[in-house]
Amino acid sequence: MKLWPKIYCIVILAFGSYAQAQVASAATASVPVTVEYYYRIKWGDAxxxxxxxxxxxxxxxxxxxxxxxxxxIRVQEPYTHMAGGPRWDLRVTIVxxxxxAAVSDPEWDKQWTAAKERLYRDSKIFDSEEKTRFSLLEEHWDVIVNEVTP
Known part of the structure:
Protein backbone atom coordinates (compact mmCIF):
# COMPACT_ATOMS: atom_id res chain seq x y z
CA MET A 1 0.00 0.00 0.00
CA LYS A 2 1.41 3.36 -1.02
CA LEU A 3 1.42 6.09 1.64
CA TRP A 4 2.25 8.97 -0.69
CA PRO A 5 -1.28 9.52 -2.04
CA LYS A 6 -2.66 9.61 1.52
CA ILE A 7 0.06 11.94 2.76
CA TYR A 8 -0.41 14.15 -0.29
CA CYS A 9 -4.15 14.40 0.42
CA ILE A 10 -3.53 15.25 4.07
CA VAL A 11 -1.03 17.95 3.11
CA ILE A 12 -3.45 19.48 0.59
CA LEU A 13 -6.28 19.46 3.13
CA ALA A 14 -4.07 21.00 5.80
CA PHE A 15 -2.82 23.78 3.51
CA GLY A 16 -6.35 24.33 2.20
CA SER A 17 -7.64 24.85 5.74
CA TYR A 18 -4.67 27.10 6.51
CA ALA A 19 -5.37 29.18 3.38
CA GLN A 20 -9.05 29.49 4.32
CA ALA A 21 -8.09 30.67 7.80
CA GLN A 22 -5.72 33.26 6.31
CA VAL A 23 -8.44 34.59 3.99
CA ALA A 24 -10.93 34.75 6.86
CA SER A 25 -8.36 36.48 9.03
CA ALA A 26 -7.58 39.04 6.33
CA ALA A 27 -11.29 39.67 5.76
CA THR A 28 -11.95 40.39 9.44
CA ALA A 29 -8.72 42.29 10.05
CA SER A 30 -10.26 45.60 9.04
CA VAL A 31 -13.70 45.08 10.60
CA PRO A 32 -14.35 47.74 13.26
CA VAL A 33 -15.04 46.55 16.80
CA THR A 34 -17.31 48.47 19.18
CA VAL A 35 -16.78 48.31 22.94
CA GLU A 36 -19.00 49.94 25.53
CA TYR A 37 -17.36 50.82 28.85
CA TYR A 38 -19.79 51.26 31.74
CA TYR A 39 -18.93 53.08 34.96
CA ARG A 40 -21.00 53.05 38.14
CA ILE A 41 -19.61 55.88 40.24
CA LYS A 42 -19.91 56.13 44.02
CA TRP A 43 -22.69 58.45 45.05
CA GLY A 44 -21.47 62.06 45.18
CA ASP A 45 -18.20 61.42 43.32
CA ALA A 46 -19.34 61.78 39.69
CA ILE A 73 -15.45 57.90 20.85
CA ARG A 74 -18.81 58.74 22.40
CA VAL A 75 -19.37 59.57 26.08
CA GLN A 76 -22.89 59.48 27.52
CA GLU A 77 -24.68 59.90 30.83
CA PRO A 78 -28.20 58.60 31.42
CA TYR A 79 -30.89 61.27 31.34
CA THR A 80 -32.94 59.60 34.05
CA HIS A 81 -31.99 57.66 37.17
CA MET A 82 -31.81 53.90 37.02
CA ALA A 83 -32.26 51.21 39.67
CA GLY A 84 -29.19 50.34 41.74
CA GLY A 85 -28.38 46.94 40.19
CA PRO A 86 -28.29 47.88 36.51
CA ARG A 87 -27.39 51.52 37.16
CA TRP A 88 -24.53 53.09 35.25
CA ASP A 89 -23.47 56.72 35.45
CA LEU A 90 -21.19 56.99 32.44
CA ARG A 91 -20.97 54.99 29.22
CA VAL A 92 -18.04 55.41 26.87
CA THR A 93 -18.52 53.80 23.47
CA ILE A 94 -15.36 53.33 21.43
CA VAL A 95 -15.27 52.05 17.88
CA ALA A 101 -6.72 47.45 18.37
CA ALA A 102 -9.59 46.65 20.73
CA VAL A 103 -7.93 43.86 22.68
CA SER A 104 -4.39 42.83 21.85
CA ASP A 105 -2.31 45.01 19.53
CA PRO A 106 1.30 45.33 20.78
CA GLU A 107 1.62 48.51 18.70
CA TRP A 108 -1.30 49.98 20.69
CA ASP A 109 0.60 49.33 23.93
CA LYS A 110 3.72 50.97 22.52
CA GLN A 111 1.86 54.04 21.24
CA TRP A 112 -0.25 54.35 24.43
CA THR A 113 2.90 54.37 26.56
CA ALA A 114 4.58 56.92 24.27
CA ALA A 115 1.49 59.18 24.36
CA LYS A 116 1.27 58.89 28.15
CA GLU A 117 4.93 59.87 28.52
CA ARG A 118 4.49 62.76 26.10
CA LEU A 119 1.28 64.12 27.66
CA TYR A 120 2.03 63.46 31.34
CA ARG A 121 5.62 64.19 32.20
CA ASP A 122 5.06 63.47 35.91
CA SER A 123 4.06 59.81 35.91
CA LYS A 124 3.67 59.75 39.69
CA ILE A 125 0.91 62.38 39.58
CA PHE A 126 -0.75 60.65 36.62
CA ASP A 127 -0.66 57.24 38.33
CA SER A 128 -1.95 58.71 41.59
CA GLU A 129 -4.83 60.47 39.87
CA GLU A 130 -5.76 57.35 37.89
CA LYS A 131 -5.74 55.35 41.12
CA THR A 132 -8.03 57.97 42.65
CA ARG A 133 -10.32 57.90 39.60
CA PHE A 134 -10.78 54.15 39.86
CA SER A 135 -11.29 54.35 43.63
CA LEU A 136 -14.37 56.48 42.92
CA LEU A 137 -16.06 53.58 41.16
CA GLU A 138 -18.50 51.11 42.60
CA GLU A 139 -18.24 49.00 39.45
CA HIS A 140 -16.88 49.05 35.92
CA TRP A 141 -17.55 46.66 33.05
CA ASP A 142 -16.73 46.41 29.35
CA VAL A 143 -19.02 44.97 26.69
CA ILE A 144 -18.01 44.19 23.12
CA VAL A 145 -21.13 44.76 21.03
CA ASN A 146 -22.14 43.74 17.52
CA GLU A 147 -24.44 45.61 15.16
CA VAL A 148 -27.52 43.54 14.40
CA THR A 149 -29.67 44.03 11.35
CA PRO A 150 -33.11 42.54 12.01
Whole structure:
Protein backbone atom coordinates (compact mmCIF):
# COMPACT_ATOMS: atom_id res chain seq x y z
CA MET A 1 0.00 0.00 0.00
CA LYS A 2 1.41 3.36 -1.02
CA LEU A 3 1.42 6.09 1.64
CA TRP A 4 2.25 8.97 -0.69
CA PRO A 5 -1.28 9.52 -2.04
CA LYS A 6 -2.66 9.61 1.52
CA ILE A 7 0.06 11.94 2.76
CA TYR A 8 -0.41 14.15 -0.29
CA CYS A 9 -4.15 14.40 0.42
CA ILE A 10 -3.53 15.25 4.07
CA VAL A 11 -1.03 17.95 3.11
CA ILE A 12 -3.45 19.48 0.59
CA LEU A 13 -6.28 19.46 3.13
CA ALA A 14 -4.07 21.00 5.80
CA PHE A 15 -2.82 23.78 3.51
CA GLY A 16 -6.35 24.33 2.20
CA SER A 17 -7.64 24.85 5.74
CA TYR A 18 -4.67 27.10 6.51
CA ALA A 19 -5.37 29.18 3.38
CA GLN A 20 -9.05 29.49 4.32
CA ALA A 21 -8.09 30.67 7.80
CA GLN A 22 -5.72 33.26 6.31
CA VAL A 23 -8.44 34.59 3.99
CA ALA A 24 -10.93 34.75 6.86
CA SER A 25 -8.36 36.48 9.03
CA ALA A 26 -7.58 39.04 6.33
CA ALA A 27 -11.29 39.67 5.76
CA THR A 28 -11.95 40.39 9.44
CA ALA A 29 -8.72 42.29 10.05
CA SER A 30 -10.26 45.60 9.04
CA VAL A 31 -13.70 45.08 10.60
CA PRO A 32 -14.35 47.74 13.26
CA VAL A 33 -15.04 46.55 16.80
CA THR A 34 -17.31 48.47 19.18
CA VAL A 35 -16.78 48.31 22.94
CA GLU A 36 -19.00 49.94 25.53
CA TYR A 37 -17.36 50.82 28.85
CA TYR A 38 -19.79 51.26 31.74
CA TYR A 39 -18.93 53.08 34.96
CA ARG A 40 -21.00 53.05 38.14
CA ILE A 41 -19.61 55.88 40.24
CA LYS A 42 -19.91 56.13 44.02
CA TRP A 43 -22.69 58.45 45.05
CA GLY A 44 -21.47 62.06 45.18
CA ASP A 45 -18.20 61.42 43.32
CA ALA A 46 -19.34 61.78 39.69
CA UNK A 47 -17.98 65.30 39.28
CA UNK A 48 -14.50 64.30 40.50
CA UNK A 49 -14.51 61.13 38.40
CA UNK A 50 -15.42 63.12 35.26
CA UNK A 51 -12.78 65.76 36.03
CA UNK A 52 -10.06 63.11 36.27
CA UNK A 53 -11.41 61.23 33.24
CA UNK A 54 -11.31 64.43 31.15
CA UNK A 55 -7.86 65.35 32.44
CA UNK A 56 -6.08 61.99 32.15
CA UNK A 57 -7.94 59.37 30.15
CA UNK A 58 -9.78 61.27 27.42
CA UNK A 59 -6.61 62.90 26.01
CA UNK A 60 -4.95 59.49 25.68
CA UNK A 61 -7.96 58.13 23.83
CA UNK A 62 -7.86 61.15 21.50
CA UNK A 63 -4.18 60.46 20.81
CA UNK A 64 -5.02 56.87 19.89
CA UNK A 65 -7.76 58.19 17.62
CA UNK A 66 -5.27 60.48 15.85
CA UNK A 67 -3.01 57.44 15.35
CA UNK A 68 -5.86 55.49 13.72
CA UNK A 69 -6.43 52.85 16.40
CA UNK A 70 -9.81 54.36 17.27
CA UNK A 71 -12.46 55.45 14.78
CA UNK A 72 -14.84 57.18 17.18
CA ILE A 73 -15.45 57.90 20.85
CA ARG A 74 -18.81 58.74 22.40
CA VAL A 75 -19.37 59.57 26.08
CA GLN A 76 -22.89 59.48 27.52
CA GLU A 77 -24.68 59.90 30.83
CA PRO A 78 -28.20 58.60 31.42
CA TYR A 79 -30.89 61.27 31.34
CA THR A 80 -32.94 59.60 34.05
CA HIS A 81 -31.99 57.66 37.17
CA MET A 82 -31.81 53.90 37.02
CA ALA A 83 -32.26 51.21 39.67
CA GLY A 84 -29.19 50.34 41.74
CA GLY A 85 -28.38 46.94 40.19
CA PRO A 86 -28.29 47.88 36.51
CA ARG A 87 -27.39 51.52 37.16
CA TRP A 88 -24.53 53.09 35.25
CA ASP A 89 -23.47 56.72 35.45
CA LEU A 90 -21.19 56.99 32.44
CA ARG A 91 -20.97 54.99 29.22
CA VAL A 92 -18.04 55.41 26.87
CA THR A 93 -18.52 53.80 23.47
CA ILE A 94 -15.36 53.33 21.43
CA VAL A 95 -15.27 52.05 17.88
CA UNK A 96 -11.84 50.54 17.33
CA UNK A 97 -10.19 50.10 13.94
CA UNK A 98 -10.24 46.31 14.33
CA UNK A 99 -10.22 43.51 16.90
CA UNK A 100 -6.48 43.76 17.47
CA ALA A 101 -6.72 47.45 18.37
CA ALA A 102 -9.59 46.65 20.73
CA VAL A 103 -7.93 43.86 22.68
CA SER A 104 -4.39 42.83 21.85
CA ASP A 105 -2.31 45.01 19.53
CA PRO A 106 1.30 45.33 20.78
CA GLU A 107 1.62 48.51 18.70
CA TRP A 108 -1.30 49.98 20.69
CA ASP A 109 0.60 49.33 23.93
CA LYS A 110 3.72 50.97 22.52
CA GLN A 111 1.86 54.04 21.24
CA TRP A 112 -0.25 54.35 24.43
CA THR A 113 2.90 54.37 26.56
CA ALA A 114 4.58 56.92 24.27
CA ALA A 115 1.49 59.18 24.36
CA LYS A 116 1.27 58.89 28.15
CA GLU A 117 4.93 59.87 28.52
CA ARG A 118 4.49 62.76 26.10
CA LEU A 119 1.28 64.12 27.66
CA TYR A 120 2.03 63.46 31.34
CA ARG A 121 5.62 64.19 32.20
CA ASP A 122 5.06 63.47 35.91
CA SER A 123 4.06 59.81 35.91
CA LYS A 124 3.67 59.75 39.69
CA ILE A 125 0.91 62.38 39.58
CA PHE A 126 -0.75 60.65 36.62
CA ASP A 127 -0.66 57.24 38.33
CA SER A 128 -1.95 58.71 41.59
CA GLU A 129 -4.83 60.47 39.87
CA GLU A 130 -5.76 57.35 37.89
CA LYS A 131 -5.74 55.35 41.12
CA THR A 132 -8.03 57.97 42.65
CA ARG A 133 -10.32 57.90 39.60
CA PHE A 134 -10.78 54.15 39.86
CA SER A 135 -11.29 54.35 43.63
CA LEU A 136 -14.37 56.48 42.92
CA LEU A 137 -16.06 53.58 41.16
CA GLU A 138 -18.50 51.11 42.60
CA GLU A 139 -18.24 49.00 39.45
CA HIS A 140 -16.88 49.05 35.92
CA TRP A 141 -17.55 46.66 33.05
CA ASP A 142 -16.73 46.41 29.35
CA VAL A 143 -19.02 44.97 26.69
CA ILE A 144 -18.01 44.19 23.12
CA VAL A 145 -21.13 44.76 21.03
CA ASN A 146 -22.14 43.74 17.52
CA GLU A 147 -24.44 45.61 15.16
CA VAL A 148 -27.52 43.54 14.40
CA THR A 149 -29.67 44.03 11.35
CA PRO A 150 -33.11 42.54 12.01
Missing amino acids: EEFLRLYDKNHAPLLEEMKKLGFIRS FRDAA
